[in-house]
Amino acid sequence: MYVTALRNTHALEKQAAQMIQRQIERYEHYPELTQALRLHRSETDQQVARLADLLHGHGEDRSLLKDVVTQTVGNVAALVHSVTGDEVLKNLYTDYSVETYEIAAYTSLIALAEEAGQARDVETLRQSLEEEERMAEAVFAQIVPVTKGYVAREARGEKADR
Numbered sequence: 001m002y003v004t005a006l007r008n009t010h011a012l013e014k015q016a017a018q019m020i021q022r023q024i025e026r027y028e029h030y031p032e033l034t035q036a037l038r039l040h041r042s043e044t045d046q047q048v049a050r051l052a053d054l055l056h057g058h059g060e061d062r063s064l065l066k067d068v069v070t071q072t073v074g075n076v077a078a079l080v081h082s083v084t085g086d087e088v089l090k091n092l093y094t095d096y097s098v099e100t101y102e103i104a105a106y107t108s109l110i111a112l113a114e115e116a117g118q119a120r121d122v123e124t125l126r127q128s129l130e131e132e133e134r135m136a137e138a139v140f141a142q143i144v145p146v147t148k149g150y151v152a153r154e155a156r157g158e159k160a161d162r
């Protein structure tokens, strides 16, 4: 149960990293948001590595950590958003959902680790949980400025979508 949850979270984080990377590559006019995404991109890579280490500690072969195909909101939504005129706004909603999803996942994972008697893993998981909490706040803090920036660019007839 616990190891399965570790595996699922590992797959989730790999997808989240891809989603974040795609946004970083596309954004041109939202430097603060892009900066927050860059920071969290490197945190997410570390989270993937932490989960791989924990899985390895539970006997999982690193090379067998295949990307489980999961239908998370992020990937699908980011693709759809790229063809709408308000890509950055829709991505913000998705990013906030993904971060709060991850907060729920790590909170549950910590409880599962405790129940499985794997207290040694908890500190590592808490580190990732704290990063998710900070990123959720950072994304939330961008919602108003990015929305207002979007409106201002639109009003000036400038490219606003990303």
Ligand SMILES: [Fe+2]
Pocket (backbone or CB within 6 Å): 016, 040, 044, 098, 099, 102, 131, 132, 135
């Ligand atoms: Fe995250």
